[in-house]
Every structure is written in C-alpha cells, then in structure tokens.
Amino acid sequence: MLKSFKLYFFCFFLLLNSNAQSNEKKIVYLNLENIFQNSKPGKLILEDLSNKQKINIEKFKKKEIELRNAEQDIIKKKNILSKEEFDVKARALNEQMKEYNIMREKTFSEFEENKKKKLNQFLKDITPLIENFVKENSISIVLNQKNLFIASKNFDITDQ
Numbered sequence: 787m788l789k790s791f792k793l794y795f796f797c798f799f800l801l802l803n804s805n806a807q808s809n810e811k812k813i814v815y816l817n818l819e820n821i822f823q824n825s826k827p828g829k830l831i832l833e834d835l836s837n838k839q840k841i842n843i844e845k846f847k848k849k850e851i852e853l854r855n856a857e858q859d860i861i862k863k864k865n866i867l868s869k870e871e872f873d874v875k876a877r878a879l880n881e882q883m884k885e886y887n888i889m890r891e892k893t894f895s896e897f898e899e900n901k902k903k904k905l906n907q908f909l910k911d912i913t914p915l916i917e918n919f920v921k922e923n924s925i926s927i928v929l930n931q932k933n934l935f936i937a938s939k940n941f942d943i944t945d946q
Contacts, residue, residue: 811926816916818930822908831904835897842897846890853883 822828860875867875920928 812924813927813929814925815929818909821912822905825912827911828908831908835901835904838897838900842893846886846893849886853879853886856882 823832856879860872860879863875864872916928919925
C-alpha cells in the first residue's frame with residue numbers, strides 16, 4: 787500500500803513538473819512565403835526567376851507557332867505533293883515536334899531545379915538569422931505558417 791502511494795505520489799509530481807515545464811515552452815510560427823516575397827534577396831530571386839520563365843515561354847511560343855505554320859503548310863500541300871514527299875515532310879515535322887517537346891521538358895525541368903536550388907539557398911541564408919532570433923527570445927519551436935491549420939496571431943513572428 788505504501789509502495790503504491792509512493793508510486794502515485796511520484797507520478798503526480800512528474801505530471802506537475804512536466805506541466806510546469808511545458809508552460810515555459812514558447813511555440814511560434816513564421817510565414818516564410820511572406821519573408822521570401824518581401825525581403826530584398828527574396829524579391830531579387832523572384833524577379834530573376836520570373837524573367838527567366840518569361841524568356842523560356844516566349845522562346846517556346848515562337849517555336850510552337852513555327853511548327854504549327856509548317857504543319858498547316860504541309861496540310862495545304864497534301865494534294866499537290868506525291869505520297870512519298872508528303873510522308874517525308876510529315877516525318878520530318880514529327881521529328882521536329884518530338885525535339886521541341888523534349889527541349890521544352892528539359893528546359894522547364896532545369897528551371898524547376900534552378901528554382902529549388904535558389905529557394906534552398908535562400909532558406910540556408912536566413913536560417914542563422916532565425917536561429918539567432920530564437921536564442922534571443924527563448925523560443926522552443928518555430929513552425930511554418932503554411933503547415934498550420936489555425937493559430938493565434940499573437941504567435942506570428944514574421945514581422946519581427
């Protein structure tokens with residue numbers, strides 16, 4: 787009986803102690819997207835990525851228009867050309883379309899890789915700043931706002 791009383795008392799003490807310690811923990815959240823879009827380095831990265839994407843899109847639109855025009859030209863000449871000439875031109879156009887699609891996929895996948903690298907580098911650059919802020923303000927956990935369902939705005943440290 788005495789042993790069970792000691793065990794209950796010990797467990798009760800542990801619960802109170804862990805509860806008191808959990809009240810001391812400070813959990814906050816941070817809007818990384820906001821920081822990325824409103825900081826000078828983040829804006830430069832976004833502007834650079836936007837410009838590269840526009841250039842790629844324009845380049846591929848021009849090539850697509852050229853291929854469509856070539857296709858229309860071949861279709862118009864279908865009755866004039868012999869079957870062999872038509873087949874040769876059609877195969878050549880199909881090869882050009884395949885090359886276009888491969889180049890387009892490659893360019894856009896390289897763009898996405900470049901984007902990921904730049905975003906990861908930005909995160910690496912701001913991590914020491916966040917770590918320093920966490921130490922100075924005795925914060926236990928910093929969460930990304932994007933991964934939260936709901937939280938009080940009092941815990942948002944984005945502007946700080």
